[in-house]
Amino acid sequence: MGIAEHDQITQAAGQNLSALVERQRSQFRAEGEVTYATRMDRLKRLKALIIENKTAFAETTKREFNGARSYEFSLFSEFASKVEAIEYSMKHLKAWMKPEKRRANKPMNFLGGKSQVRYYPKGVVGIISPWNLPFGLTVAPLHPQGIFIPQQIEVDLCLAKLSEETAAVKRGDTLDSEALIAAGKRHRLATALCLIPSQAATLMQQASQNSAGLFELNPIHLTMPAVADLSDFDPVLFTRVQAFEQHQLLNYESEITLPLRCTELSPLQAGERFKMSFQLGNYPKFAITPNGGRGLILFTRQPPSTFNP
Numbered sequence: 140m141g142i143a144e145h146d147q148i149t150q151a152a153g154q155n156l157s158a159l160v161e162r163q164r165s166q167f168r169a170e171g172e173v174t175y176a177t178r179m180d181r182l183k184r185l186k187a188l189i190i191e192n193k194t195a196f197a198e199t200t201k202r203e204f205n206g207a208r209s210y211e212f213s214l215f216s217e218f219a220s221k222v223e224a225i226e227y228s229m230k231h232l233k234a235w236m237k238p239e240k241r242r243a244n245k246p247m248n249f250l251g252g253k254s255q256v257r258y259y260p261k262g263v264v265g266i267i268s269p270w271n272l273p274f275g276l277t278v279a280p281l282h283p284q285g286i287f288i289p290q291q292i293e294v295d296l297c298l299a300k301l302s303e304e305t306a307a308v309k310r311g312d313t314l315d316s317e318a319l320i321a322a323g324k325r326h327r328l329a330t331a332l333c334l335i336p337s338q339a340a341t342l343m344q345q346a347s348q349n350s351a352g353l354f355e356l357n358p359i360h361l362t363m364p365a366v367a368d369l370s371d372f373d374p375v376l377f378t379r380v381q382a383f384e385q386h387q388l389l390n391y392e393s394e395i396t397l398p399l400r401c402t403e404l405s406p407l408q409a410g411e412r413f414k415m416s417f418q419l420g421n422y423p424k425f426a427i428t429p430n431g432g433r434g435l436i437l438f439t440r441q442p443p444s445t446f447n448p
Contacts, residue, residue: 148253157171163263173260175236179229186225189278193218196274203273217275223395227388292334296361296415296423298326298372298407301400308391315388316377326366329359331376331425332417346419355426358416365409374401376425403427 185296188197197213228235241254303324304314319325334342357427368373380388388396389407404413404427414428 150174160263167260167262175233178232178236178260182225182229182232185278186222189222189225198344213274219395221275221278223388226395230388230392254421281437290335292332293330293381294327294332295377295379296367297375297377298328298364298369299375299377299398300324300371301373301375301398304391304398314390323367326364326372328364329361329415331359331415332356343419344413348420349416354419354420355416356361356416356419360414361412363407363409363411363413369407369409372407374407375399376401 193214194415196218197210200213200217201210236258238255238257241256242248243252243254247254256344299319304319307314316325320327342356346356349355363369377390378396379390379396380396390396411429416428418424418426
C-alpha cells in the first residue's frame with residue numbers, strides 16, 4: 140500500500156470513528172444478553188479470519204519492519220499462538236460463563252434472596268497495541284483469556300493403532316496416552332521436538348545448516364523397534380501443549396493436537412535406522428533421512444493448519 144492510499148484510509152477512519160463507535164455501542168445494547176452460541180460463533184469467525192489471512196499479515200509485518208522481523212517469528216508469536224488461545228477459550232467458555240453464587244446481603248438474605256455473579260462481554264472497547272507485536276496484542280484482548288503463550292509444546296513420534304484410536308474418540312471415549320502405552324497399544328519412539336519459549340534463542344543458536352542449505356535443529360537418530368504385530372501400527376506424530384501450570388491440551392483435544400500419520404515411513408521395517416530433524420525456514424517441517432540416502436518429508440503440518448506458512 141502506498142503512502143497516499145494509507146493517508147486516505149487513516150483520514151476516512153478518523154472522520155467516521157465516532158459514528159462507528161456509537162453504532163457499535165447501540166447494537167451491543169440492543170442485543171442484550173450475549174448467548175453462549177453467539178460467543179462461540181464469534182470466536183470461530185475470529186479464528187477463521189486469522190487462519191485465512193495469516194500469510195498476508197506475516198508478510199506485511201516483515202515488510203513494515205524492513206525485514207528485521209522474520210516471517211516465521213510473526214507466524215508463531217502473533218498467529219499460531221492466538222489460534223491456540225482461541226481454541227482454549229472455546230473449550231472452556233461454557234465453564235467461564237457459568238454464574239457464581241454469592242451470599243446475599245442483609246436484609247435480603249432473611250427474605251430468601253439469592254445473589255449471583257454473571258459474566259458478560261465488556262461491549263465496545265478500544266484496543267491500543269504496541270509496535271513490537273502489532274497484530275497479536277490487538278487480537279489478544281478479543282478472546283476471554285487474553286494473550287496466550289504456551290509454556291511448552293512437545294511432539295512425540297509414536298507407533299499407534301490410529302484407526303482404533305480415532306474410532307474411540309468419535310464414540311466419545313477419553314484416551315489416556317500413558318494407559319495406551321502401558322497396554323502395548325501405543326509405543327513412544329522419541330520426542331521429536333520440545334519447544335519452551337525461554338529456550339527458543341538457545342535452540343536457534345544450536346541450529347546448523349544442512350546440505351540443502353536449510354537450518355535444522357539437532358537431529359535425533361532412531362532405530363525402528365521389533366514390536367509384535369508391527370504391521371498393525373502406524374507411525375504417528377502426537378502433539379501436547381502445556382498451556383499454563385496444570386492446564387494442558389492433549390491428543391485429540393484441539394486442531395493443533397490432532398495426530399498426524401507419517402505415511403512416508405510405511406511400510407514399517409524392524410531394525411531400520413533413520414535420522415529425524417526439524418527444519419526451519421519459510422516452510423518449517425520435520426524430515427527424516429534413512430540410513431542409505433534420500434530425505435523424506437515426515438511432517439509438514441506447519442504446525443498445523445493453524446500455523447500454515
